[in-house]
Amino acid sequence: GENVEQHPSTLSVQEGDSAVIKCTYSDSASNYFPWYKQELGKRPQLIIDIRSNVGEKKDQRIAVTLNKTAKHFSLHITETQPEDSAVYFCAASSDQTGANNLFFGTGTRLTVIP
Amino acid sequence: DTGVSQNPRHKITKRGQNVTFRCDPISEHNRLYWYRQTLGQGPEFLTYFQNEAQLEKSRLLSDRFSAERPKGSFSTLEIQRTEQGDSAMYLCASSPRGRGPVETQYFGPGTRLLVL
Numbered sequence A: 001g002e003n004v005e006q007h008p009s010t011l012s013v014q015e016g017d018s019a020v021i022k023c024t025y026s027d028s029a030s031n032y033f034p035w036y037k038q039e040l041g042k043r044p045q046l047i048i049d050i051r052s053n054v055g056e057k058k059d060q061r062i063a064v065t066l067n068k069t070a071k072h073f074s075l076h077i078t079e080t081q082p083e084d085s086a087v088y089f090c091a092a093s094s095d096q097t098g099a100n101n102l103f104f105g106t107g108t109r110l111t112v113i114p
Numbered sequence B: 001d002t003g004v005s006q007n008p009r010h011k012i013t014k015r016g017q018n019v020t021f022r023c024d025p026i027s028e029h030n031r032l033y034w035y036r037q038t039l040g041q042g043p044e045f046l047t048y049f050q051n052e053a054q055l056e057k058s059r060l061l062s063d064r065f066s067a068e069r070p071k072g073s074f075s076t077l078e079i080q081r082t083e084q085g086d087s088a089m090y091l092c093a094s095s096p097r098g099r100g101p102v103e104t105q106y107f108g109p110g111t112r113l114l115v116l
Helices: none
Strands: A004-007 A010-014 A019-025 A032-038 A045-051 A056-059 A062-067 A072-077 A086-092 A108-113 B005-007 B010-013 B019-024 B031-037 B044-050 B053-057 B065-068 B075-079 B088-095 B111-115
Touching: A004 A086, A010 A019, A019 A086, A019 A108, A032 A062, A045 A056, A045 A062, A072 A086, B005 B088, B010 B019, B019 B111, B031 B075, B044 B065, B075 B088
Parallel strands: A010 A108, B010 B111
Antiparallel strands: A004 A019, A019 A072, A032 A045, A032 A086, A056 A062, A062 A072, A086 A108, B005 B019, B019 B075, B031 B044, B031 B088, B044 B053, B065 B075, B088 B111
């Protein structure tokens, strides 16, 4: 099955700086890569996703890049704000499996220091 | 609130007792997923439904676990003879049609289970 690894496990940045979280996946059939933000005690919320037919996607301060050859994808947050503090999970899925279930990384706890 | 809802939000039980959780997906979403999340880990897939049919189950889903989605709307997850290792957050997610490209999964707030 798919194995998703995520680094770093914790990340502290000063407000206004950029944050980068990296993930690798093992199954070349994976073709959908969402990122979820989970605040303490709350549900995971999708912040951005990317499909394997594109290499980069951007939404305001958030961007995701995908390298299919190397099987890794990254989340970039620019101009970080204190409200960006949360746990971020990457995930991978394939439309070639019936379930299309998500395989998650272990999460990155991002702390933005005011 | 038109998002995915789950009840109860918290459950404390004694080892050996049975518990049941409920998930109400977003209206008209055909796919419904159950995931389990332990502290410091990402969610792990347990099972999923396409309408009322349970089509796949993870090896994590032991015989003590059973899930239903009788009318293709809400779903229940029951754990029989709970063990301390069952303590976790149980998350439900739903997605729209279930054909073609993978679609976004929308998560509920979860049910946090503590087995004493």
